[in-house]
Amino acid sequence: MPIDLRSDTITQPTQGMRDAIATAEVGDDVLGDDPTVNQLERYVAGLLGKEAAVFMPSGTMTNQIALRTHTEPGDEVILESLALIYYYVGGGPAALSGVRCRLVKGDRGVFTARDLEQVLRPTDVHFPRTKLVCLENTHNRGGGRIYPLSEIRAISKVCQQHGLKLHLDGARLWNACIAQNISEVDYVEAFDSVSVCFSKGLGAPVGSALAGSKAFIERARRFRKMLGGGMRQAGMMAAGAIYGLKHHRAHLREDHFNAQTLAQGLQSIAGIEIDPQTVETNIVLFQTKVLPAQVLAERLKLKGVYVLPVGPNTIRAVTNLMVNEQQINQVPDLVELALNNA
Numbered sequence: 546m547p548i549d550l551r552s553d554t555i556t557q558p559t560q561g562m563r564d565a566i567a568t569a570e571v572g573d574d575v576l577g578d579d580p581t582v583n584q585l586e587r588y589v590a591g592l593l594g595k596e597a598a599v600f601m602p603s604g605t606m607t608n609q610i611a612l613r614t615h616t617e618p619g620d621e622v623i624l625e626s627l628a629l630i631y632y633y634v635g636g637g638p639a640a641l642s643g644v645r646c647r648l649v650k651g652d653r654g655v656f657t658a659r660d661l662e663q664v665l666r667p668t669d670v671h672f673p674r675t676k677l678v679c680l681e682n683t684h685n686r687g688g689g690r691i692y693p694l695s696e697i698r699a700i701s702k703v704c705q706q707h708g709l710k711l712h713l714d715g716a717r718l719w720n721a722c723i724a725q726n727i728s729e730v731d732y733v734e735a736f737d738s739v740s741v742c743f744s745k746g747l748g749a750p751v752g753s754a755l756a757g758s759k760a761f762i763e764r765a766r767r768f769r770k771m772l773g774g775g776m777r778q779a780g781m782m783a784a785g786a787i788y789g790l791k792h793h794r795a796h797l798r799e800d801h802f803n804a805q806t807l808a809q810g811l812q813s814i815a816g817i818e819i820d821p822q823t824v825e826t827n828i829v830l831f832q833t834k835v836l837p838a839q840v841l842a843e844r845l846k847l848k849g850v851y852v853l854p855v856g857p858n859t860i861r862a863v864t865n866l867m868v869n870e871q872q873i874n875q876v877p878d879l880v881e882l883a884l885n886n887a
C-alpha cells in the first residue's frame with residue numbers, strides 16, 4: 546500500500562460509511578424529496594449556527610455560488626492573494642459572477658483587519674462597488690494555516706463599518722476547530738455565509754455545503770439549479786457526509802499529530818527545509834534545497850510515498866484518514882533515501 550500524502554481528498558470511504566451510503570433513504574432532491582439530503586442540510590445549518598444550508602457537489606461550486614449570491618456583475622470581491630476561490634478555480638469569479646477580484650497579500654494566507662482597511666476606498670463612480678470579503682480557514686496554499694478568531698472578529702468589524710458581507714471558505718474549517726478547540730458556531734459567527742467540505746479530512750466521496758441566512762440560501766438554490774448543481778437521489782452522497790461528520794471529525798486530531806510528527810522528522814534531514822511551527826493542522830509544506838521538487842516527488846513515488854510538488858522547490862504532504870502513525874514514521878527515512886538516490 547502506498548503512503549498517499551498528495552491530499553486529504555484521496556480517501557476511500559470506510560466500511561461504515563459505505564454501509565451508511567448503501568442503506569440511505571433517498572428521494573428526488575430537486576423536488577425537495579430526499580430525506581437524507583434534508584437531514585444533512587439541517588444538521589450542517591445547526592452545526593454552524595446558521596438558519597439554512599444547501600448541499601452541493603463540490604466546494605468549488607459552493608464558493609462560486611456564494612460569490613454569485615452576494616454580488617452583481619461589476620462588483621468587487623476582496624480575497625487573500627492565494628485564496629483558493631481565486632487561485633484554483635479556472636477564472637470562475639470573472640466567468641460566473643462577473644466580479645473583480647482585489648487581492649490582499651497575507652502572511653501564509655492570513656491578512657489582518659488593518660490590511661483590509663488599507664485597500665478599501667471611498668464610494669466614488671470611478672471605483673467598482675466593493676461588496677464582499679472572503680477568508681479561508683484553514684488556508685490551503687498557506688499550508689493549513691489557522692485564521693485566528695480574534696483577527697476574524699476585527700475583520701468582521703471593518704466589514705460592518707463599510708457595509709461589506711463576509712464569506713468563509715471553510716473547506717477545512719473542521720481542522721481549525723479541532724486544532725483550536727473552538728466550536729464551529731463560535732468560529733463562523735461573524736460570517737454571513739460559510740462553505741464547508743465533506744470530501745477532504747472527513748473522508749466522504751462527494752460534497753460540500755453552503756450555509757447562511759434563509760433568504761441567502763433560497764437565492765443560492767436558484768444559482769445551484771442554474772449551474773446544473775441540482776441532484777436527484779443525492780441522499781446517497783449526503784449519507785456519506787453525515788457519516789463523516791459524525792464518525793471521522795475526531796480523527797482530524799490524529800491527522801494533525803501525524804503532520805507534526807512528519808514535520809519534525811523532516812526537519813533534521815540535510816537538503817530539506819521546514820519549520821515545524823508553521824505546521825498547524827494536516828498540511829505539511831517543505832522546501833527541497835538540492836533537488837527540484839518534481840524530481841524528489843518522482844523518486845519518492847518509486848519508494849511508495851506519494852506527495853505533490855506545488856512549486857519549483859516546494860512539496861506538499863497532507864495527512865489523512867488513510868495514513869496511520871506507523872506509516873508516517875517511515876516517511877523521513879524514505880525522503881532521505883530519495884534525496885541520496887539510494
Ligand SMILES: *Cc1c(COP(=O)(O)O)cnc(C)c1O
Binds near residue numbers: 604630714744752
Ligand atoms: C479543496 C478546496 C476547495 C474546493 O473544493 P472541491 O470540492 O475540490 O471543489 C475550496 N476551498 C478550499 C480551501 C479547498 O481546499
